[in-house]
Amino acid sequence: DKILLEINNLRKYFPVKGMKGPGVQAVQDVSFFIKKGETLGLVGESGCGKTTLGRTIIRLHEPTGGKIVYDGETIYDNPLGPDGKPLGKEKAVNMLPYRRKMQIIFQDPSASLDPRMTVGEIIGEAIDIHKLAQSKKDRSDMIKELLGKVGLNTEHANRYPHEFSGGQQQRVGIARALAVKPEFIVCDEPISALDVSIQSQVVNMLEDMQEEMGLTYLFIAHDLSVVRHISNRIGVMYLGSLVELGESYELNRHPIHPYTQTLLSAVPVPDPKLSRTRQRIVLQGDIPSPMNPPSGCRFHTRCPYATERCSIEMPAFKEHEPGHWAACHLLDK
Ligand code: SF4
Numbered sequence: 001d002k003i004l005l006e007i008n009n010l011r012k013y014f015p016v017k018g019m020k021g022p023g024v025q026a027v028q029d030v031s032f033f034i035k036k037g038e039t040l041g042l043v044g045e046s047g048c049g050k051t052t053l054g055r056t057i058i059r060l061h062e063p064t065g066g067k068i069v070y071d072g073e074t075i076y077d078n079p080l081g082p083d084g085k086p087l088g089k090e091k092a093v094n095m096l097p098y099r100r101k102m103q104i105i106f107q108d109p110s111a112s113l114d115p116r117m118t119v120g121e122i123i124g125e126a127i128d129i130h131k132l133a134q135s136k137k138d139r140s141d142m143i144k145e146l147l148g149k150v151g152l153n154t155e156h157a158n159r160y161p162h163e164f165s166g167g168q169q170q171r172v173g174i175a176r177a178l179a180v181k182p183e184f185i186v187c188d189e190p191i192s193a194l195d196v197s198i199q200s201q202v203v204n205m206l207e208d209m210q211e212e213m214g215l216t217y218l219f220i221a222h223d224l225s226v227v228r229h230i231s232n233r234i235g236v237m238y239l240g241s242l243v244e245l246g247e248s249y250e251l252n253r254h255p256i257h258p259y260t261q262t263l264l265s266a267v268p269v270p271d272p273k274l275s276r277t278r279q280r281i282v283l284q285g286d287i288p289s290p291m292n293p294p295s296g297c298r299f300h301t302r303c304p305y306a307t308e309r310c311s312i313e314m315p316a317f318k319e320h321e322p323g324h325w326a327a328c329h330l331l332d333k
Contacts, residue, residue, distance in 0.1 A: 004034055004216050005070050005071075005216070006069045009079075009080050012053070012056045036216055038216060039219050041220075041231030042236075042237060043221050043263070045287060049239070058095075063076055065080050076092050078090040102183070103177040103178075103182040106188055109170040109173045110193075113173065113176075115161055119156050150172070152171055152175070173190075174205070182215065184217075184218075189220050191221075199226075234252075241317075246326075262283055265280045285302050296313050297313075309329055
């Protein structure tokens with residue numbers, strides 16, 4: 001399978017005004033790849049950096065360090081030195097051609113759609129930026145077709161976002177993303193703000209679009225139960241770090257990182273044989289601040305298995321079984 005996107009030690013820090021030091025260490029040296037046509041689910045509690053990671057990958061946020069390769073082209077490169085600091089030899093390409101290929105669907109559709117523009121204008125704007133229409137008629141045909149694709153109708157083009165329900169607004173957001181014929185879409189918690197009753201409709205629609213248009217997704221969610229069925233592989237984040245990544249089935253059946261085990265113990269398991277072995281693990285304490293993350297393994301302040309080594313040495317993210325990666329000292333045998 002062809003690799004579409006690869007990130008290597010990707011880092012994003014947000015400096016804090018009036019504060020010394022690195023600031024908010026939102027994404028800490030994350031590495032993975034996404035194959036063409038697959039859905040990679042990315043999960044973790046709120047504040048774990050998954051949204052920042054999604055935005056940094058498509059450079060809506062400029063990375064602080066690391067490397068991004070898209071379809072064989074390096075679109076960002078700023079290697080980290082031996083001291084862990086970026087060497088400062090930054091190479092960043094102009095993103096305009098990639099803006100068409102790499103799209104994002106936001107969590108809150110009402111905040112991401114301009115309230116002063118009609119739905120037709122919102123979708124039309126995306127078409128215009130990338131000069132995708134040959135004529136006025138072509139443009140309006142494209143808008144109609146997109147509205148149809150996401151289950152809205154032609155009259156909706158003249159209405160404003162506030163006239164729609166949350167689910168319809170998200171359909172507009174999806175139509176806007178699809179308007180530019182993208183290849184890769186960051187789906188940033190696209191259903192979290194929606195009514196439970198329409199969540200599955202939106203997920204089914206995204207799956208249909210993927211099949212029809214050959215799309216590749218990074219699907220961000222705070223809950224494993226949302227992504228387990230639609231993802232080929234799943235990555236789990238904790239406090240800016242990627243702690244585990246594996247095939248969806250394998251990761252659900254056999255999680256190897258203590259944090260993933262905790263997350264999964266919170267998901268009700270219908271199989272009684274499994275639920276007996278899967279006792280609910282309750283974590284102590286809150287997530288520490290990414291402004292001042294714990295030394296060593298970032299999970300050590302809450303991990304039930306933490307040893308002294310864990311508070312000193314950061315575990316490497318390694319492939320422990322074919323295709324199954326994790327960062328935990330316990331797994332070094
Ligand atoms: Fe827990 Fe240590 Fe593994 Fe971190 S490295 S997850 S603290 S056992």
